[in-house]
Amino acid sequence: MVTALPQFARFWMICRKPTRLDGRTEPRQRYSTRADAFHDAQRLADQLDAPFLILEAVEIIRPGTNQKGLDL
Numbered sequence: 211m212v213t214a215l216p217q218f219a220r221f222w223m224i225c226r227k228p229t230r231l232d233g234r235t236e237p238r239q240r241y242s243t244r245a246d247a248f249h250d251a252q253r254l255a256d257q258l259d260a261p262f263l264i265l266e267a268v269e270i271i272r273p274g275t276n277q278k279g280l281d282l
Contacts, residue, residue, distance in 0.1 A: 216245075220245070220266065220267060220268070221240045221242060221266075221267050222235035222240070222241045222242075222244050222246075222247035222265065222266050222267075223238075223239065223240055223241065223242060223247065223264075223265045223267075224237060224239070224241070224247050224250055224251040224254070224263065224264055224265070225237040225262065225263055225265065226258070226260055226261070226262055227260070227261040227262060227263050230250050235263070235265070237265055242260055244264065244266070247262075247264045248264060251263070251264055
């Protein structure tokens, strides 16, 4: 069963935007609010003159999760 995360369990991470198809995203820190993630992403983007992404955890996938009804 796919379980949407409740608001209290959601978190955000930031990473530098990959510039190639084989580029890797390697977020390392969790933020408890989108605003905190935005603040750090903006600071890093300005400091490094590079685009950054904000990633959000939105679902929990457990072993045996069924894909029925998902637009993949």
